[in-house]
């Protein structure tokens with residue numbers, strides 16, 4: 001069997017497995033989804049988490065830590081994060097006892113070729129995100145059969161129909177908080193006394209790289225502070241760009 005056919009088979013299997021898991025576990029609460037998924041993939045390809053350590057990240061990481069603090073947690077260090085986010089990452093990981101924080105950096109060669117002065121975000125945000133987020137993201141999840149995200153349906157129109165389990169190329173992406181609302185999130189943060197990214201207090205309700213993130217006014221869509229003034233709404237790590245990157249990495 002040639003490599004393309006092997007990949008097509010792996011993608012078909014991932015799609016079947018995602019549908020099976022959605023039917024079996026998709027309506028369970030987030031902690032159960034994480035526990036059962038960790039068991040399912042522990043001995044079959046492995047499972048990781050990807051976190052931005054942004055405004056909403058603490059809840060998923062707390063739930064993960066309750067199940068297994070040794071699960072790998074990947075952080076994409078774009079080189080353009082707020083210093084506050086980097087400090088928060090380390091403080092929150094220590095609070096939760098996370099034992100396997102994996103920091104993934106962009107590759108040197110594309111940075112040198114396309115962004116030698118770190119100003120690419122001013123002229124081509126898509127290429128900048130491709131180099132600093134999408135390709136590193138594909139590398140971060142490449143060793144695993146599945147990974148958790150903290151995405152929620154209420155966050156964007158593009159996520160309104162999002163299942164808990166979805167196939168992305170030959171791998172499975174798991175969104176245990178898909179059904180959670182902003183209120184659920186706030187209630188959990190308060191009940192568990194979780195540390196908040198300090199930028200939230202300054203109106204940054206969706207936090208990415210500092211050149212592309214602005215605070216929002218009370219009542220505004222939290223994601224309106226990302227790439228403000230542009231049509232861009234997602235960096236691509238959750239969109240088909242990632243699937244293409246994963247396919248080429250498979």
Ligand code: SF4
Pocket residue numbers: 078080121124125126128129130132133208209210211212235
């Ligand atoms: S969010 Fe902005 S700075 Fe960060 S990778 Fe994308 S374009 Fe570059």
